[in-house]
Amino acid sequence: MDVLTVKDLSVSFYRESGEIEAVKHVSFSLRAGEILVIMGDTGCGKSVLCKSILKLLPDIAKIKTGQIFLQGKEITHYTEKEMQKLRGTVFSMVFQNPMTALNPCMSVGAQIAEAVRLRNPELSRRERQDRVINLLELVGIDHPGERAGQYPFQLSGGMAQRCVIAIALAADPAVLFADEPTTSLDVGVQSQVLELLLELRKKLGMAVIFITHNPEVAAQMADRAALMRDGELYRIGDAEEIFGKTIPNNCGRID
Amino acid sequence: MRRKSLGRPYLTIVEELIKFVLSIFLLSVLVFTLSRLAPGDPLYAYYGDRVEKMSMEEQETARERLGLQESIPVQYVRWIKGAVRGDFGISYQYKRDVKEVIAGRLGNTLLLGGLGFIIIFVLALFLGLFCARREDQRADRVVCGIGTLTSCIPDFWLSLLLILVFSVWLRWLPGSGAYSVGAEGSLADRGRHLILPLSVVVLGHLWYYAYLVRNRLLEETRADYVLLARMKGLSGKQVLYRHCLRNALPSYLSMMAIAFPHILGGTYVAETVFSYPGIGTLAYESARYQDYNLLMVVSLLTGSMVILGNLAAKLLNGRIDPRMRLKTGAFKEEAERW
Ligand SMILES: Nc1ncnc2c1ncn2[C@@H]1O[C@H](COP(=O)(O)OP(=O)(O)O)[C@@H](O)[C@H]1O
Ligand SMILES: [Mg+2]
Numbered sequence: 340m341d342v343l344t345v346k347d348l349s350v351s352f353y354r355e356s357g358e359i360e361a362v363k364h365v366s367f368s369l370r371a372g373e374i375l376v377i378m379g380d381t382g383c384g385k386s387v388l389c390k391s392i393l394k395l396l397p398d399i400a401k402i403k404t405g406q407i408f409l410q411g412k413e414i415t416h417y418t419e420k421e422m423q424k425l426r427g428t429v430f431s432m433v434f435q436n437p438m439t440a441l442n443p444c445m446s447v448g449a450q451i452a453e454a455v456r457l458r459n460p461e462l463s464r465r466e467r468q469d470r471v472i473n474l475l476e477l478v479g480i481d482h483p484g485e486r487a488g489q490y491p492f493q494l495s496g497g498m499a500q501r502c503v504i505a506i507a508l509a510a511d512p513a514v515l516f517a518d519e520p521t522t523s524l525d526v527g528v529q530s531q532v533l534e535l536l537l538e539l540r541k542k543l544g545m546a547v548i549f550i551t552h553n554p555e556v557a558a559q560m561a562d563r564a565a566l567m568r569d570g571e572l573y574r575i576g577d578a579e580e581i582f583g584k585t586i587p588n589n590c591g592r593i594d
Numbered sequence: 595m596r597r598k599s600l601g602r603p604y605l606t607i608v609e610e611l612i613k614f615v616l617s618i619f620l621l622s623v624l625v626f627t628l629s630r631l632a633p634g635d636p637l638y639a640y641y642g643d644r645v646e647k648m649s650m651e652e653q654e655t656a657r658e659r660l661g662l663q664e665s666i667p668v669q670y671v672r673w674i675k676g677a678v679r680g681d682f683g684i685s686y687q688y689k690r691d692v693k694e695v696i697a698g699r700l701g702n703t704l705l706l707g708g709l710g711f712i713i714i715f716v717l718a719l720f721l722g723l724f725c726a727r728r729e730d731q732r733a734d735r736v737v738c739g740i741g742t743l744t745s746c747i748p749d750f751w752l753s754l755l756l757i758l759v760f761s762v763w764l765r766w767l768p769g770s771g772a773y774s775v776g777a778e779g780s781l782a783d784r785g786r787h788l789i790l791p792l793s794v795v796v797l798g799h800l801w802y803y804a805y806l807v808r809n810r811l812l813e814e815t816r817a818d819y820v821l822l823a824r825m826k827g828l829s830g831k832q833v834l835y836r837h838c839l840r841n842a843l844p845s846y847l848s849m850m851a852i853a854f855p856h857i858l859g860g861t862y863v864a865e866t867v868f869s870y871p872g873i874g875t876l877a878y879e880s881a882r883y884q885d886y887n888l889l890m891v892v893s894l895l896t897g898s899m900v901i902l903g904n905l906a907a908k909l910l911n912g913r914i915d916p917r918m919r920l921k922t923g924a925f926k927e928e929a930e931r932w
Contacts, residue, residue, distance in 0.1 A: 393825070395821055395824060395825070419829070419830075420829075423827050423828070423829055424827070426824065426825050426826070426827045427825060427826040427827030427828075428827065430825070431825060432821070432822070432825045434818065434821065434822060436818060439817065439818035439819065440818045440819055440821070440822045441819060441822065442819040442822075442823065442837050442840070442841065443819070443841065444840045444841050444844075445837075445840070453823075453826060453828075453836075454826040457826050457827045457828065458827070503822065506822065506826065507825075509826075510826070510827075
């Protein structure tokens with residue numbers, strides 16, 4: 340069963356200087372519980388593709404053609420109100436730079452608690468705090484009680500990204516968008532975070548759209564992979580088929 | 595070692611205190627010297643036009659009696675010796691202790707300036723939020739247009755306009771003074787006298803700060819954390835109030851600290867135009883008539899208000915922004931409440 344289906348999606352930015360076609364006629368579908376890697380060079384439209392599905396683009400960006408289906412239901416023309424109900428419940432997102440994605444003026448506990456409260460408004464304060472601690476444990480943070488009281492600037496990049504992931508998981512999402520979640524991290528930490536995402540997917544069974552420009556990371560994460568270039572998604576298939584069994588570094592040149 | 599054991603917060607307070615005393619001292623030297631170097635004869639302040647009828651000897655004696663004969667450094671030393679004991683001399687114009695003259699006016703200025711500051715502070719925040727929420731929509735454009743227009747009108751021109759309309763034509767409000775003769779105790783009367791000068795202070799400054807708030811907030815709405823907040827399911831409005839505002843607030847506070855002298859200056863202009871008996875009118879008169887002792891205290895008082903305003907904002911700022919709190923030592927290492 341497909342959780343998310345995108346058909347013939349085109350997105351353009353309209354500036355005074357003219358139209359910028361960032362995404363052109365992209366079609367793909369995401370199966371329940373799988374990790375779909377979207378790979379392509381910087382600037383090819385990966386982030387715009389995922390933000391257009393989430394309707395997080397600025398007003399100058401418009402969906403020109405295409406349809407988006409969530410669990411078989413068309414959401415292409417959902418209003419902002421309707422999208423708000425999907426964000427933080429069905430959809431979650433992990434960002435490229437955790438240090439700027441977290442609000443610098445709020446403790447991470449408060450930021451996770453906010454997501455929990457929006458998802459489960461029925462929880463008492465006590466239950467909410469327990470949930471925050473659980474989430475922090477889930478993403479592998481030691482001493483979650485103390486960490487929760489800390490501010491983003493007191494955390495390392497890897498630690499901060501774990502907190503961002505905890506916020507994303509608070510939604511208990513059906514689809515997790517991960518937009519280059521390890522690009523800004525140190526190499527050692529990168530693999531830890533990738534391991535964590537793989538483990539979480541296994542545990543929680545959500546589908547993941549994983550965006551990267553790094554072929555090695557792509558090969559490590561992918562169940563299936565889609566390749567993008569200049570706003571076009573020109574190839575999609577199982578990981579073995581796309582990356583081959585051996586040298587993932589070649590994938591960029593496969594046509 | 596001992597310095598260290600004092601702990602960061604105490605050190606900051608001591609540091610700030612020393613800085614404060616030094617600045618005031620430097621300011622006093624500067625104003626003292628400059629006022630005496632400026633052209634003009636302080637005897638006019640004391641005797642008025644009678645000076646012209648006085649003989650040379652009489653003038654000499656008068657100068658000697660006021661201690662104006664010695665060199666500037668000697669005069670300064672004498673002044674500061676008195677000042678540390680709380681004796682600031684007499685005002686030449688009012689022939690009374692400077693402290694008394696000022697005490698009678700300080701309340702008026704604090705009322706006008708303080709009310710103006712608070713109103714500007716709150717309204718600017720409100721207007722900034724209003725416009726930021728409606729970026730580039732019609733409401734935002736209209737408010738921006740009106741705002742720009744009001745901030746282009748010079749304070750004194752606006753004052754004259756208001757006096758003309760509300761006190762000359764409509765006769766609704768008094769155009770000068772702080773109270774009517776015979777109604778000194780009446781709050782309503784004071785309020786009526788405050789409305790016009792207060793309007794000038796507020797209208798003259800409001801948009802400048804509201805626009806800064808608007809732009810600062812819009813800058814925040816472009817930040818990365820806004821996307822994360824929206825991905826939690828928050829609406830744009832909720833993100834603005836719960837996240838952006840919190841981040842913009844520390845810089846708004848430090849901005850308002852810098853605003854303090856700016857608004858105080860505006861108060862002084864309004865006081866002068868409306869003949870409102872406050873420190874501003876005193877500052878103007880004392881500088882104009884070489885009323886040295888009065889000028890000194892008015893300058894130092896103004897200086898202190900400016901510095902203390904800055905200091906207050908800095909402390910407040912340190913309470914709100916956790917990064918600043920870490921720097922100022924007010925940050926507790928143990929877990930914060932969340
Ligand atoms: N705010 C914007 N205004 C105009 N064009 C944009 C904007 N954001 C993205 N684009 C265009 O979309 C293209 C794809 O951007 P993006 O999706 O961020 O690339 P990436 O694949 O690296 O994530 C960019 O090359 C740029 O031309
Ligand atoms: Mg990107």
